[in-house]
Amino acid sequence: xxxxxxxxxxxxxxxxxxxxxxxxxxxxxxxxxxxxxxxxxxxxxxxxxxxxxxxxxxxxxxxxxxxxxxxxxxxxxxxxxxxxxxxxxxxxxxxxxxxxxxxxxxxxxxxxxxxxxxxxxxxxxxxxxxxxxxxxxxxxxxxxxxxxxxxxxxxxxxxxxxxxxxxxxxxxxxxxxxxxxxxxxxxxxxxxxxxxxxxxxxxxxxxxxxxxxxxxxxxxxxxxxxxxxxxxxxxxxxxxxxxxxxxxxxxxxxxxxxxxxxxxxxxxxxxxxxxxxxxxxxxxxxxxxxxxxxxxxxxxxxxxxxxxxxxxxxxxxxxxxxxxxxxxxxxx
Amino acid sequence: xxxxxxxxxxxxxxxxxxxxxxxxxxxxxxxxxxxxxxxxxxxxxxxxxxxxxxxxxxxxxxxxxxxxxxxxxxxxxxxxxxxxxxxxxxxxxxxxxxxxxxxxxxxxxxxxxxxxxxxxxxxxxxxxxxxxxxxxxxxxxxxxxxxxxxxxxxxxxxxxxxxxxxxxxxxxxxxxxxxxxxxxxxxxxxxxxxxxxxxxxxxxxxxxxxxxxxxxxxxxxxxxxxxxxxxxxxxxxxxxxxxxxxxxxxxxxxxxxxxxxxxxxxxxxxxxxxxxxxxxxxxxxxxxxxxxxxxxxxxxxxxxxxxxxxxxxxxxxxxxxxxxxxxxxxxxxxxxxxxxxxxxx
Numbered sequence: 220x221x222x223x224x225x226x227x228x229x230x231x232x233x234x235x236x237x238x239x240x241x242x243x244x245x246x247x248x249x250x251x252x253x254x255x256x257x258x259x260x261x262x263x264x265x266x267x268x269x270x271x272x273x274x275x276x277x278x279x280x281x282x283x284x285x286x287x288x289x290x291x292x293x294x295x296x297x298x299x300x301x302x303x304x305x306x307x308x309x310x311x312x313x314x315x316x317x318x319x320x321x322x323x324x325x326x327x328x329x330x331x332x333x334x335x336x337x338x339x340x341x342x343x344x345x346x347x348x349x350x351x352x353x354x355x356x357x358x359x360x361x362x363x364x365x366x367x368x369x370x371x372x373x374x375x376x377x378x379x380x381x382x383x384x385x386x387x388x389x390x391x392x393x394x395x396x397x398x399x400x401x402x403x404x405x406x407x408x409x410x411x412x413x414x415x416x417x418x419x420x421x422x423x424x425x426x427x428x429x430x431x432x433x434x435x436x437x438x439x440x441x442x443x444x445x446x447x448x449x450x451x452x453x454x455x456x457x458x459x460x461x462x463x464x465x466x467x468x469x470x471x472x473x474x475x476x477x478x479x480x481x482x483x484x485x486x487x488x489x490x491x492x493x494x495x496x497x498x499x500x501x502x503x504x505x506x507x508x509x510x511x512x513x514x515x516x517x518x519x520x521x522x523x524x525x526x527x528x529x530x531x532x533x534x535x536x537x538x539x540x541x542x543x544x545x546x547x548x549x550x551x
Numbered sequence: 552x553x554x555x556x557x558x559x560x561x562x563x564x565x566x567x568x569x570x571x572x573x574x575x576x577x578x579x580x581x582x583x584x585x586x587x588x589x590x591x592x593x594x595x596x597x598x599x600x601x602x603x604x605x606x607x608x609x610x611x612x613x614x615x616x617x618x619x620x621x622x623x624x625x626x627x628x629x630x631x632x633x634x635x636x637x638x639x640x641x642x643x644x645x646x647x648x649x650x651x652x653x654x655x656x657x658x659x660x661x662x663x664x665x666x667x668x669x670x671x672x673x674x675x676x677x678x679x680x681x682x683x684x685x686x687x688x689x690x691x692x693x694x695x696x697x698x699x700x701x702x703x704x705x706x707x708x709x710x711x712x713x714x715x716x717x718x719x720x721x722x723x724x725x726x727x728x729x730x731x732x733x734x735x736x737x738x739x740x741x742x743x744x745x746x747x748x749x750x751x752x753x754x755x756x757x758x759x760x761x762x763x764x765x766x767x768x769x770x771x772x773x774x775x776x777x778x779x780x781x782x783x784x785x786x787x788x789x790x791x792x793x794x795x796x797x798x799x800x801x802x803x804x805x806x807x808x809x810x811x812x813x814x815x816x817x818x819x820x821x822x823x824x825x826x827x828x829x830x831x832x833x834x835x836x837x838x839x840x841x842x843x844x845x846x847x848x849x850x851x852x853x854x855x856x857x858x859x860x861x862x863x864x865x866x867x868x869x870x871x872x873x874x875x876x877x878x879x880x881x882x883x884x885x886x887x888x889x890x891x892x893x894x895x896x
Contacts, residue, residue, distance in 0.1 A: 269753035270724075386845045387609075416608035416846050417781060418861075421825035421839035428838065443753065450827035450835055469835075487758040489784035491826055493807040503755050506725050 221260030223301055224437050225281065225324075225405055230254045230296035232276050234289060236511070244291065248510050250276040252461035253296075258405065263431065263438040265452030265469065267445055269484070271507055272458040274441045278407045281439070282324050283309050283317050300324070322352040322401035329410035331390035335382040341368070341393055342378040348400045367396040371426060388419035395426065405437040413444060424451060445488050449473040457481045460510055460518040466537065467544020477546035480519045517548070525550055569596035570741055570775055571620070571659075576634035578615050580849075581627055587849045589615040591799040592634070594876075597742060599773040602765070604790035604807070606780060608846050612799035613779045617746045620777075621655050639741075657687040660735035664747035666727035670719040676703075676730050677715030680737055687738050702733040706763060725756035732764065739771055746779045761789055783826060787811055795819050798857025799849060801876060805883035815885045818842070818858045856888065864889055 230251050238245035251273040258264045268274045279285050285292050299306040300320060309320060325348075328334035335344055345364045349355055355363065365375040371392040382390055391411060398406055408427065412420045428451065430436060442448050448455060449469050456466040457478065465478040476482045483501040503522045508514055514521050520530035527550060537545040578590040590612040597603050607613040618624050619631055622643065636643040638658060643651065655661075663669040671679060680699040684690060690698070696715070703711035706729040719727055728748060735743055745764065749757035768774050778790055786793055786807065793810045795803040795818065803816040814820045824840035844861040853859050859869040866888065874888045885891075 269755065386848070388845055417783065417822055418608060418825055418842040419845060421827075422841045422843075424827075425838055425841060445754070446827045450839070484755060487755045489758070489761075489782070489788045491784040491787045491811065491823065493787040493811050500758060502759070506723050506756060507753070 221262065223257045224260045225258040225439070226297070226299040226301070226306070227257070227277070227281065228255050228297040228299065230277065230280055230298065231294070232273070232280055232285065233293040235291040235293070237291075246511060247293070249461050249513055250510055251280065252513070254458070254461070254463055255296075256456055256463060256466060258437055258439055260404075261431075261435055261437055262453040263440050263451055265448035265455040266439060266441045266458060267443060267448050267455060267484075268458035269443060269507060271460070271510060273461040273510070274458050275409055277458075278326070278409045278439065278441050281309070281407060282321070282326055283312065284326075287314075319352075322348065323404045325398035325401065325403035325406050327391070327394050327398050327406060327408045327411045330414055331387050331394055332382075332414075334394055335390055337382055340379055340381055341373075344382070344393060345378075345396045345400055348397060352401045363400065364396075367399055370399070370430075371396045372422075386419075387415050388423060391415060391423055392426070395423075395430070399430065399434070402434070403436070405439065407439045407441070409441045410443070411440075412447065413442060420447070427451065445473070445485060457484065460507065460513055462518060462547065463537065464519065464548070465544060465546040467540075467542075467546075471542050471544040475542045477540040477542060477544055477551050478519075478548045479523050479525055479551065481546070483522075483524070569598050570639065570773070571597040572635070572637040573616075573620070574635040574637070576616065576619055576636065577632045578612070578619050578624060578629060579632045580629050582850065588852070589629070589799055589849050590619065593796075593799075593801055595794055595801065595804065597775050597777060599741075599775060600768075601792060602768070602776045602778060602790045604778045604780065604786040604793040605796060606783060606786050606793060607796035608781055610798070610846055610849050611796040612849075613796050614746055615799075616796070617661070617744050617777065617779050620742075620744060621659055621661060622651055623655075623661075653687065656683050656735070656740070657738045658740055659742045659744060660738070660740040661744045661746065662728070662731050662735050662748045664750050666724055666731050666751065667719075669731055670727060672719055675716050675718055676722070677717075680730070680734050683734055683737050698737060699733070702737045703730070705767065706730070706733045706736075707759075708733070725752055725760065728752060728756075728760055729763070732760070732767070736767055739774070741773065742775050742777065743768070744777045744779070747781070748778070749785065750780070750782070757785070761785065765789060783811075783822065795822075798847065798852050800857055800873075800886060801884070802858065802886050803883060804876075805881070809881060809883050813881065813883075815879060815881075815883055815890055816858075816887050817862045817864060817889075821861075856886070 231253055232251040234248040234250055235244045236246040254277060266274045280294055281298050285294055294310060298309040300309050342364055345367055346360050349360045349363060364378060368375050368378060373392055412423050415423060440451055452469045455469050455472040456463050459480045465472060465481045476485055483503050486501045501524060505522055516531040516533050517535050520526040535547045535549055537547045540546050574594045576590055576593045579586045579588050593616055605613045620636055624631060631644060677699055680702060681695040684695040684698050700711045708714055708729055749760050768776055780786060790807050793807055794801055797818050803819050814823055821842040825842060827839060828835045842861050847860060855871050855873050856869040859865045868888050874886050874891060876884050876886045877891050878884055879894060
């Protein structure tokens with residue numbers, strides 16, 4: 220494992236809920252509730268969880284996108300970005316001071332249809348970060364865009380076309396080219412392949428892996444599809460209702476999950492083999508509670524098959540397990 | 552589609568009398584500058600008691616096929632141009648409109664992908680489930696209400712009697728899909744078409760919903776499910792027979808074991824190979840297998856084999872001439888020149 224590149228410490232994000240005649244704050248959604256993890260240089264950390272677990276919010280908080288997109292949001296904790304001259308807390312930076320770091324931390328979004336401006340050509344889309352972050356002249360930018368498009372597997376002639384002329388997979392390649400343009404160190408990929416067809420998914424995954432090798436990129440790979448996360452990640456963190464419940468190497472978490480939620484999640488994943496002898500699926504009762512009123516103590520206890528009475532009282536912390544990973548459950 | 556009419560039906564693995572037979576179904580859409588063929592001559596049978604999977608990627612024609620079975624294709628711009636859909640002896644395509652209404656929800660019911668948009672937001676879920684019963688059966692409102700309650704109870708909605716008066720927005724995604732299933736099954740249809748029923752749901756909820764669908768099917772003798780999905784793993788776990796579609800055509804038909812353990816069509820093979828390693832494999836592969844290129848849009852489908860633009864073993868014949876669906880010695884149906892030549896010697 221390389222040096223730490225990005226360190227998230229005790230991240231808390233609460234979204235306000237507005238209500239009443241005067242639109243005052245009536246409640247808060249605890250989207251992220253004290254999350255800490257480290258991403259090391261050159262690795263891929265997979266962040267998995269079901270909808271509403273806060274995984275996307277973590278991604279947005281890291282690139283400091285929340286305060287501009289969610290008015291009234293409460294963000295607490297630290298996001299330390301390690302540079303040659305020491306660590307910088309991205310959350311504490313003003314908009315202007317954040318700017319140089321935006322070229323270090325880039326994002327690839329889930330929906331290749333809404334994340335590209337339909338009124339801009341591919342050239343303009345990929346060129347835009349270069350205009351903002353570099354002093355390259357027009358000719359240099361043009362060359363750079365052409366080489367980026369070539370690198371992500373698009374023909375340079377495509378530069379003059381508009382996003383609607385491309386398929387989902389091609390658009391995701393444009394998004395990747397845009398993220399790469401400013402030579403970032405870390406890319407936050409939020410469900411980058413879940414909107415794509417199966418036969419195109421593997422192309423994009425391979426491309427991401429090739430680029431990582433070529434440019435020494437670090438990925439925070441946010442997704443709900445466990446088999447893809449396992450494939451691409453070195454380490455995996457599992458989130459449930461705003462907390463990380465388990466973190467460890469991909470092999471450990473995928474092969475020998477230690478937290479009851481990770482176990483249930485893995486056993487629910489269908490396998491593409493009709494004759495495989497499979498273990499009994501762990502049936503979970505009910506559904507994920509709303510993050511509006513989280514259960515007390517361990518937030519998984521109302522659905523947990525091995526819950527004990529003390530689980531409702533105390534919030535368990537991540538502790539090392541025999542198999543090598545950390546899990547927030549004292550009963551396994 | 553001249554060849555479509557002569558195509559053989561899918562191999563019979565169950566009782567020889569199919570509940571539903573589709574023959575040479577062709578669906579066109581009028582688009583700017585011509586017509587696009589979304590479904591180009593599809594034939595298959597659904598047998599009593601089976602779960603038939605239709606898999607394909609976007610633009611393969613799987614959803615259009617499903618909508619055509621209920622004649623729900625918006626016309627214009629769409630049009631069922633040719634074919635027969637025979638449900639227990641009646642050709643649905645020849646039925647007058649009001650007779651077709653009797654079939655919908657009564658004999659063939661459908662579950663849609665988006666539980667958020669498929670329910671009407673301004674009616675209570677009780678109203679929406681009862682409406683199905685009141686439309687198709689001569690029952691009083693009280694009876695319909697009782698039926699709705701027992702159905703909602705059967706799909707696992709706690710406190711069904713109380714929640715009858717709730718609106719769709721008061722339910723979570725998984726619960727809404729349960730309401731959809733209750734609506735679909737309340738009249739005990741012989742065929743349930745489920746179009747990507749779990750795509751919008753989380754994995755743990757997906758497992759619950761799939762199990763529920765199979766469980767309810769078991770309770771009704773002779774009922775069948777047509778499961779339409781892009782997720783091969785879901786197919787492997789729920790279906791008995793599978794149809795693989797690509798470019799508006801059936802490319803391969805076989806039992807789920809045949810398809811997953813001995814896929815024949817280059818497209819099926821490629822699809823299965825491009826999945827990441829599953830849990831039972833010892834190590835993860837370094838790189839994923841990829842099918843080159845993109846899924847072609849239905850506007851620019853090739854003349855010959857629909858897969859010829861992406862196939863590794865493509866020949867000149869593939870580009871010029873569309874292969875027919877033929878049976879292999881294993882019983883699988885495949886649409887591929889190379890396999891036909893190999894089999895024919």
